[in-house]
Amino acid sequence: xxxxxxxATRMPLSRDRVFSAAVDLADxxxxxxxxxxxxxxxxxxxxxxxxxxxxxxxxxxxxxxxxVVEEINAAVSHLPVATGPEDWKLVMRARILAARSVIVRHKxxxxxxxxRTSMSRAVLIYHHGILEIFRAGGISYDLAHHALHALGSRxxxxxxxxxxxxxGSEEEAAVTAEFAAMAAELPLLVEMLSExxxxxDPETNLGWCDDQTEFEFALDILLDGLERLGAAEPSG
Amino acid sequence: xxxxxxxATRMPLSRDRVFSAAVDLADxxxxxxxxxxxxxxxxxxxxxxxxxxxxxxxxxxxxxxxxVVEEINAAVSHLPVATGPEDWKLVMRARILAARSVIVRHKxxxxxxxxRTSMSRAVLIYHHGILEIFRAGGISYDLAHHALHALGSRxxxxxxxxxxxxxGSEEEAAVTAEFAAMAAELPLLVEMLSExxxxxDPETNLGWCDDQTEFEFALDILLDGLERLGAAEPSG
DNA sequence: ACCTGAACACCGTTCAAGT
DNA sequence: ACCTGAACACCGTTCAAGT
Numbered sequence: 001x002x003x004x005x006x007x008a009t010r011m012p013l014s015r016d017r018v019f020s021a022a023v024d025l026a027d028x029x030x031x032x033x034x035x036x037x038x039x040x041x042x043x044x045x046x047x048x049x050x051x052x053x054x055x056x057x058x059x060x061x062x063x064x065x066x067x068v069v070e071e072i073n074a075a076v077s078h079l080p081v082a083t084g085p086e087d088w089k090l091v092m093r094a095r096i097l098a099a100r101s102v103i104v105r106h107k108x109x110x111x112x113x114x115x116r117t118s119m120s121r122a123v124l125i126y127h128h129g130i131l132e133i134f135r136a137g138g139i140s141y142d143l144a145h146h147a148l149h150a151l152g153s154r155x156x157x158x159x160x161x162x163x164x165x166x167x168g169s170e171e172e173a174a175v176t177a178e179f180a181a182m183a184a185e186l187p188l189l190v191e192m193l194s195e196x197x198x199x200x201d202p203e204t205n206l207g208w209c210d211d212q213t214e215f216e217f218a219l220d221i222l223l224d225g226l227e228r229l230g231a232a233e234p235s236g
Numbered sequence: 237x238x239x240x241x242x243x244a245t246r247m248p249l250s251r252d253r254v255f256s257a258a259v260d261l262a263d264x265x266x267x268x269x270x271x272x273x274x275x276x277x278x279x280x281x282x283x284x285x286x287x288x289x290x291x292x293x294x295x296x297x298x299x300x301x302x303x304v305v306e307e308i309n310a311a312v313s314h315l316p317v318a319t320g321p322e323d324w325k326l327v328m329r330a331r332i333l334a335a336r337s338v339i340v341r342h343k344x345x346x347x348x349x350x351x352r353t354s355m356s357r358a359v360l361i362y363h364h365g366i367l368e369i370f371r372a373g374g375i376s377y378d379l380a381h382h383a384l385h386a387l388g389s390r391x392x393x394x395x396x397x398x399x400x401x402x403x404g405s406e407e408e409a410a411v412t413a414e415f416a417a418m419a420a421e422l423p424l425l426v427e428m429l430s431e432x433x434x435x436x437d438p439e440t441n442l443g444w445c446d447d448q449t450e451f452e453f454a455l456d457i458l459l460d461g462l463e464r465l466g467a468a469e470p471s472g
Numbered sequence: 473a474c475c476t477g478a479a480c481a482c483c484g485t486t487c488a489a490g491t
Numbered sequence: 492a493c494c495t496g497a498a499c500a501c502c503g504t505t506c507a508a509g510t
Contacts, residue, residue: 111351118401123399128424162388171354179355189364
């Protein structure tokens with residue numbers, strides 16, 4: 001039942017080992033657990049040794065983010081390519097949902113990716129693939145550019161949701177309490193929530209309000225809208 | 237030219253003064269400058285005095301977020317209300333763009349709001365107002381619920397953009413360099429960027445990739461799509 | 473070349489003490 | 492009731508020193 005720790009392997013440190021140990025640490029204990037000291041301990045080494053392989057914490061986080069996006073690129077690399085205006089939307093949809101399936105395995109990734117300020121090699125490659133699909137679909141560079149902005153992080157399979165308390169957490173209890181106290185002032189929200197059901201399956205959801213269904217709902221509105229705009233363009 | 241500092245006023249501390257001083261500090265020096273010690277100094281007080289008014293740093297940040305959303309609620313409070321299926325989309329659009337104008341005054345707010353885990357009083361009130369517009373437009377609770385998810389933070393006037401280096405920053409230089417080095421592998425991105433122009437006006441943009449035009453482009457696709465779905469619903 | 477130990481400058485926070 | 496000073500347990504990081 002016990003995992004083979006990095007410490008037990010005793011191989012020399014390297015950038016790759018540092019980054020992938022950080023990913024594992026984040027998977028197990030969250031992003032906050034990724035401290036220089038904590039990561040070093042997991043690697044059976046002193047915190048200061050890490051600085052021999054990464055210039056600082058920011059560079060470490062850049063590397064971790066890059067590893068996640070490379071995992072996405074690997075996951076989408078064998079997916080079918082678009083052949084024309086008929087199938088680009090389905091191909092795009094499949095690619096984005098494949099990216100999302102990687103993100104779901106690393107629930108801390110959205111928060112990390114949002115804090116990255118520079119576009120890395122892997123992110124550029126991913127977006128080039130997205131652009132390829134738009135172009136195969138006969139969509140102009142101008143519209144594709146707008147589309148990349150409109151999709152934003154959704155192109156990569158996630159939306160950073162506001163206010164998503166973990167089910168059963170004290171935050172969720174706090175929201176429920178606040179909501180109950182204000183029910184009289186919020187009649188429409190009360191009525192809406194009595195009509196709809198939240199699916200809180202932690203296996204498929206990134207959070208309270210970011211489940212697969214809602215992600216696909218918004219994605220389809222955007223893809224449908226883009227398809228419509230593409231069809232209305234003067235030339236392919 | 238020198239501002240009247242909080243220190244000079246010498247009034248006793250209060251929750252409200254603490255929160256609004258934190259907003260001012262974030263406006264001037266960014267969110268990272270809002271430390272217990274830094275905020276205390278600005279208030280002419282010791283760091284530990286703050287704990288008499290807020291339970292901890294998280295509660296401080298909650299209060300700061302709440303103040304921003306209250307500013308949004310004030311900004312939209314006198315806007316016209318929707319009267320039916322004919323005008324709900326315009327009313328919604330105006331409200332969301334008014335919210336955005338508040339966010340633009342506090343460029344650190346998106347990053348802060350994304351980290352809040354519980355839905356506050358002001359956020360509930362804001363979303364109730366949004367729901368009011370959907371309902372006036374004859375949209376069902378079920379569709380409105382999907383719509384709130386689909387809009388996400390965009391309902392409040394922002395999208396947390398990934399990879400938005402500040403114009404002229406070293407991050408932007410890094411992206412440019414990376415991009416140049418990979419140009420051969422990214423022919424479509426090269427061609428796209430040669431055709432489109434980025435408007436980097438720092439007055440209207442929240443970042444490199446989140447300018448007013450792109451925000452409205454995506455917003456209109458979503459509102460148009462929701463309108464279409466609403467019109468197709470069996471009953472209002 | 474690679475790793476370490478001690479130290480520094482910051483955090484948020486606790487606690488006992490001041491008025 | 493409100494504020495303070497010293498201290499604690501953490502950070503990221505520097506630097507001189509070890510092998």
